[in-house]
Amino acid sequence: MPDSVLYLKNASIYQRENLILSEINVTINKGDFVYLIGKTGTGKSSFMKTLYGDIPLREGEGSIVDFDLRALKEKQIPFLRRKLGIVFQDFKLLNDRTVKENLLFILKATGWVDQKAMNSKIDEVLSKVDMKDSGNKFTYQLSGGEQQRVAIARALLNDPELILADEPTGNLDPQTSVEVMEVLQDINKQGNTILMATHDYALLLKYPSKTLKCDGNKVFEVVQRKG
């Protein structure tokens, strides 16, 4: 699989002893923008959690950014997550710090030491999400859409090979959802690979792309009709 960043073959996903999804066959290639859709409770979050090592893959084959999901050891998980950018519905920013301090925290935690390099990386990712002028604001001073843009900037810090966004617009109004989606589209056009779980069908229609659907314990690729 030369250009694949995610590969699942006959994979099954369990929550404790409950089978959530089975016979999953999915490939995501470098540069793709892929949606993961499905009704509530069909397993989108379980799928995402398996990919970032929060749920072990117990059946089938799985490889993500060159990590074997079946053989993944607890101590490898931080290294896997360094190659992924993860964006959550509820932003998960540290509210007692400024935007820059939130980003510095992650850089230091992932081994960066050179202050100049850190500052320039922070400027770079904040520019990508159009938040360069807000570095000194506390996160609680930002709107929901701005907070999500900072969370996307944070996901970009370590040049991830794959961005996993789990309902990134789930807490946002329709207008702000479109703004955040524009940011995700832009960074995809710049070469980032993105898997986005969503139940926002308006976004799918506005920004059509490859779509996987969770339904009846399976994951299907669905073909979107144009027009």
Ligand SMILES: Nc1ncnc2c1ncn2[C@@H]1O[C@H](COP(=O)(O)OP(=O)(O)OP(=O)(O)O)[C@@H](O)[C@H]1O
């Ligand atoms: N920690 C857990 N332990 C046991 N079962 C769980 C756990 N978390 C989720 N489940 C079950 O797994 C199934 C899939 O849940 P999941 O959260 O993956 O769905 P989802 O498609 O992401 O839903 P939503 O859109 O509501 O977030 C549900 O039936 C849920 O009850």
